[in-house]
Amino acid sequence: MTDLATRDDDTASNPVVAADATVPLLAPPPVPPVPPLPDAPTYEWALPPAPVKRKRHLGWWIGGGTTFVVVAGLVASSLVLIAPGTAIGAVPVGFLTPGGATDAVRARLADTTVEIRTPGEALSMTGAELGASVDAEALAGDAFAQHPMWNVGSWFAPAIAAPVTIDHDVAGAALAKAAPAVYTAPVDAKIAFDPATASYAVTPAVPGTGIDLDAVQGALASAFASGQNANIEATVVPVSAAFTTTAAQQFAGTLNAMLDSAGFYVGDERTVPLDRATLASWLTIKVANGQPSIVVDKTAVAAFVQTLPGLVNRAPVNATVVVNSSGDHLRDEVAGLAGRTLGSTGGIADAYAAGLAQGQGVYKLTVSESPFQTTTLERLLEVDLTAQRLYLKENGQVVDSWLISSGRPATPTDTGHYRINSHIEEQTMTGLNTDGSTYVQPDVKWVMYFNGDQGFHGVYWHDNWGHTMSHGCVGMPEDLAKKIYDWAPTGVDVWIHT
Structure with missing residues (x-):
């Protein structure tokens, strides 16, 4: 039987034997027996055997370590x-x-x-x-x-x-x-x-x-x-x-929609619309790798923005409205407009140019407003049957007057307070004479009814003003009838008296 030999750790004098050397196995020295003491019980002592020096398997230790390293490496690699x-x-x-x-x-x-x-x-x-x-x-x-x-x-x-x-x-x-x-x-x-x-x-x-x-x-x-x-x-x-016809048409649609609405707005009002050709002159369409883009001339935009205050600012416009005796709002003679003042134009040009580059042509302006005043005109058509005269009054003051022809005694114009209820530019009038015959009067202009079939209208068949001549209406020259037709909206008061 062979094994690997090593030197003892605590016996420096023993030579180291090569790992592949063969040496006889040495038995441990014998332990002498211990004699019993006289006149005393005899005991047998079990002494531990002398330690046998272990042989160190150096070669196995080295081989085992290498195997461990290799196996560990393989495991790590895996x-x-x-x-x-x-x-x-x-x-x-x-x-x-x-x-x-x-x-x-x-x-x-x-x-x-x-x-x-x-x-x-x-x-x-x-x-x-x-x-x-x-x-x-x-x-x-x-x-x-x-x-x-x-x-x-x-x-x-x-x-x-x-x-x-x-x-x-x-x-x-x-x-x-x-x-x-x-x-x-x-x-x-x-x-x-x-x-x-x-x-x-x-x-x-x-x-x-x-x-x-x-x-x-x-x-x-x-x-x-x-x-x-x-x-x-x-x-x-x-x-x-790369840039197809379809893509170009879609982009052109975006551009044209921008032209339709482009301008500077105050609220929903396009206060400063932009001329289509002017706006187009600010834009250059470029295409790169099939993708269109808008390049904006910022200098041109900035120059236009400097003109905005003159186009936006305005003084208030006072309103004038027509009312009747009940205060009903019948018509605006002059529409009221609030005054407005544009704030600083700083930053507007850059912001608007950036919006145009994205296809957005609407810009909302910030303005300060000043209110307008309202003047009311209470209008009245007054007819004095005795004087055969019409008076046009505003807020109780006479603003105009002329002679008329009202109904004959047999067909009088009724007195009382009325209101204009209709406007008819031209019509054929028919009715009964006192003798029961029927009259037909074509092409009667500027008719305004106020009391049943009685109304104001123009007369072209006589000029006998200041005398009763009608079947109950208030007649006057056609040009004057046109004047009150425009002056008195539906709802204006009418006062007929003697």
């Missing part, structure tokens, strides 16, 4: 590595960290090649040239989460699908450069202000031609999934302009 046999698309990522797997996937996609056969030549394009991309970081994270190395049951799982996309702008530019005969450039739609219609109009986009990029993307995705390069026949398809 906690951060992806399981063997794992693949993302056709890219093996087993024994890699998620970071290493991310790099491997990206590198393989960049090198994956598609051969595109065109009528004139075959183009060999890599994923890098086509602007290809894949979410490698997320896929590597999923690979590690689903197939960690420590989980033996997840080893050699089916490949993880990797969706591949290409950047159409990058791919289109690269293919157009490589095969210019296949490509014709599309022309963007254009928007311009038309002075004839005072609106923005659209020039339609013109499509171009190019290689079907969806087919190229599909071929590249298949090549990446299989690990083999792909070959496809180029398909020439229409290439839409």
Whole structure:
């Protein structure tokens, strides 16, 4: 029997024996017996055996430590590595960290090649040239989460699908450069202000031609999934302009709607409307990567804003209203307007320019207002039958007067207090004479009834003013009848007396 020998820790004189040396095993020295004492009970003492020196297995200690380190390393590695046999698309990522797997996937996609056969030549394009991309970081994270190395049951799982996309702008530019005969450039739609219609109009986009990029993307995705390069026949398809006709029409609609309402408002009143051509002269329409934007001439806006106080400020306009004896508001002779004063114009130009850039042409002004005063005119049409005269009165004062012709004694004009109840510009009047015959009077103008069929009106068939001549109405020259027709709204008081 053999073992590894070592020197004793507390016996410095013993030489160290090599780990592969063979030495005889030494038995411990014998323990002498203890004789019994005379005339005393005999006891047997159980002495502990002499300690046997342990042999130190140095070689095993060293080997065991190495094994521990290796095993510990393997365990630690299994906690951060992806399981063997794992693949993302056709890219093996087993024994890699998620970071290493991310790099491997990206590198393989960049090198994956598609051969595109065109009528004139075959183009060999890599994923890098086509602007290809894949979410490698997320896929590597999923690979590690689903197939960690420590989980033996997840080893050699089916490949993880990797969706591949290409950047159409990058791919289109690269293919157009490589095969210019296949490509014709599309022309963007254009928007311009038309002075004839005072609106923005659209020039339609013109499509171009190019290689079907969806087919190229599909071929590249298949090549990446299989690990083999792909070959496809180029398909020439229409290439839409970046700024399409539809997009241009929508943007022109926004611009025209802005022109419709643009201006500076006080409340809901568009106090300072903007001329459409003037506003359009402040705007430049730019298109970048198919996206339109509005560039505003801030200097022009600022110059216009300086004119606002003169366009907004005003003194109050006092109101004049017509009423009757009951105080009923019959009509505004002059509509009242509050005075207003615009505050500081500071900041208005910048704010309005910013709004225009966003397609917003309405700006609400802040003003201070001063109230207006109201004057009431209580109007009265007074007829003195004895004097055969009409008086126009306001607030009890005569403002005009003239002779009239009222009803004959047989058909008198009734006395009393009345109110104008209707206005008729022209009509044919009919009625009965005292002898029972019927009269018909066509084209009677400026009729205002106040008492049944009695009213004021113009007369063109006689000029015998100051004498009774009618069937009960109050007649006068047509021009004077027109005057009171306009002066006395419905509801004005009428007083007939002798």
